[in-house]
Amino acid sequence: MRLGLALRAFWQAMFDREVAERVALALDGVDLASSSSAKSVPAAVEQAPAKPVRQAPTQSDAIALLGALQRDGRLVDLIHENLDQYGDDQVGAAARPCLKQCRQTLDRLLAIKPLVDAENGGVIPVEADASSARLRWVGEASGASQGKVVHGGWVATQVQLPAWSGGPEDAMVIAPTQVEAP
Known part of the structure; x- marks a missing residue:
């Protein structure tokens, strides 16, 4: 062609x-x-030829978020750790600070809030044209106008990911290798 x-x-x-x-x-x-x-x-x-526009290198928002969770809470380290060698109490003790830090990071970067203001088990009204991104029926719906909350859902009220200024070869790096002098 x-x-x-x-x-x-x-x-x-x-x-x-x-x-x-x-x-x-x-x-x-x-x-x-x-x-x-x-x-x-x-x-x-007759005008001067246009100069090509050079785009700044970018990093995926997913990598930026994962990088922040790794930096603040060591989430990737915890997920990739071979947990079979540890007892449940040891895993729980290691997971607690990681999860606490990850929650703080998510709250800071995304300001995560409950999607509905209702406790699990509470009944909420359901519009006939409710968005499937905001509401998902579990089991038979049969056109009901109310539903019992099984999970309240979550919504990000902001997105403030860290700015990235690396080169294209580093766009997929989640966390740098850390070294110290021997």
Whole structure:
């Protein structure tokens, strides 16, 4: 397909000056959609060619959040630890501070709140057109206008993930390797 397009562009540019100018602008990265008409294209040729816009490297929000949970609570360390070698009391003792720190981190970054103001077992009204992202029936619903809360759900009321300024090669790093002098 690209070969056919290239040949077509070549032949049309060869015999039509306007097409040649538009091809040149497109190759230089000039946005042709912003031009009001094909007649205005030749005037744009006289302008300096647009410099390519360089995007700053980005890191996935998921990696940023996981990195914060690892840094503050060592969550990834706990999850990847071989827990079979420890008793339940040891696992619980290790998990408690990790979970406490992770909760503080989530509250700070996402301000997590209950989705509904009702205790488990409480009855709440259910709109017929309720969003499936906000409400999920467990078992048979049969068009009921009320439902018993099995789990209240959670909602983030903000997203304030840490800013990241690394290079593209580091975008997937969750936590750096820590070293000390021997």
